[in-house]
Amino acid sequence: MPVTSEKPAPYAPHSSIVELIERYRNRGLPSPVTADVLLRAGISQSLVSRTLYALQVLDLIDEQGAPTKTFEGLRLAPEAEYKQRLSQWLQSAYADVLKFVDPADDDETKIRDAFRSYQPVGQQARMITLFLGLLAAAGMVAEKRGSQPRRPSSPPQKSQRASNGTSQTSKPSPENKKETVTASPTPHQQTSHDDSYEKLLLEKFPAFDPSWTEDLKKAWFEGFKQFQEMARKDRA
Template identity: 30%
Template structure:
């Protein structure tokens, strides 16, 4: 039998910017259900799946993908009301941290990292992405977090080599490619064929298998120019 922690929904590790852009898109029209037919034209397979998993973890959609009251309130709210809703979502979703003995306003980055590892079976790279999303959500919720955590996250910047590579790709394509947008570029027919041939994601897989699927899919996107 798998450990109980392996059956938990993983904390969001999709780009927080992708999450915000998705919420903004819902302001136009809220679909009856959040499924692949809705987000498939906007996001890559791995990014879309990570986003849906994030919405589930935050209790913004139910197990069948239907929007919850909380999501509808969040999408229509503004100003202080939106901030308060984000604070509520953060407190409820990350209770494993806020209800621990660690002081959220004085914790070191290592303590926050340990809280994620103690409660979820995730690799270090995934934990880093989880923490980045958590800090973005908590900050937008007006929550005061430890400066030892926020400072380290702000200082985590892409290397010069990565930035240079990104600029070269933008220039070659003749258009700006948003970082971490998760969008699928207009590739060749072979690129699309390879992506279409990739195994369909199954939410019932163990978390270890899910992580391997995400890693393999991201590698496929890199090979095909995604």
Template identity: 30%
Template sequence: MTTSNSKTLPPYVSYRTFWNFLDGLQAAVPARIDRSFWGDKLSGSTGGQLIGALKYLKMIDGNGVPTLRLKQIILTKGVQRSNLLKQLTQEAYPFFLMELEPANATYAQMEEKLKEHFQIAADVGRKCIKFYIGLAQDGGISLSPFVTRKSKAFHTTTSSRKSRRNLPRGNDTVVEQNPDPPTPSNEQLAFPPSPPVQSLGQMLMSKFPDFDPTWTDEVKLRWFQAFDELIQKFPGIKR
């Protein structure tokens, strides 16, 4: 199969950065996702990789407008979210899941498939595979141990290099990183802090029904409208 420079690459942004960003949208989803939304919280390259990932996974459209899929994944959790991630992974990675046997494929086979479908550098390919592994595992898809072990080996090697670079040299002073916590005073022991009182917004949110992806589009729309009204009335509450 011939490769193409015009193809959008699969996500290769850090999987942790990807989820940190999605978690930050739970309070409110902007009308458009662009670089102005996160400001200086992300570097230019990381921001570009994040937008590319969201577009590839069809979580935003070509203009950066969030799709229903993005809202579903943000607002669901547990089994419901896992099912959505499984469906997303199957649609986004047919070259891994349809052209290979996920349960026993090797890491080299996955690298070969990426090169068949995309013009991609080796280091970017490794990042693509690492992101795919995280997404597939969160979606409950069983993966080959030959792939997961290899990915962990890459991570361990990289971490070891960083640790060696951070070791003190010569007469460098070693600073204790985890000092003993301060001993609580008698007043603190006698009067421990009271547990936080649950607000009205939190109580209403706890009663709000979980999102069900099997609902009709009409019911889904009504659910999102009701959820948006609740968020607007009680800003800051979390599901």
């Protein structure tokens, strides 16, 4: 079940997913994997629902909570092949994203653009953190990149020579400092009215809970589809 923009994307903490994989490899997990199992495994109550949903979307457990062949393959992989198996799993789970971005080389803006059509919009930053964190665990990106997406570096401060020949770092004048504080945000920092309205609606939309009955799940997805159609009409 690859991650696509056609259904809500996972945004659980990557540390929770990695810890559960390691626990399954080293100590096992009761089957089926349920909310109660995750609580007993150390996942906090506030993260249980999104973690359980992430395990399903990332093809580690099925809708009944049973471990998939993918999860079992990660458990049985020899240590020398473990990261390779993780890489294969993630290339399949995030195939849709990896068509458009190379996380090892591309900057944060390009990675964010690859997730821009994913729902819920308000959780896209967490989706990216999960994505990069899992890739770091598999050795596909640097560990530092997985913990914090790379940002463009700031240009070094220019220095000027004083009359005595020593180097001094130039400091902004009070006028320049005031202008810096009161400067208007760039277009990328501004939030459009449409995005704010859509985010407000999303905040009122109930979070998906994998423990729901099939009827409730069906009703939730139908409601989410109607919300997407409304959002498209508002943009038009």
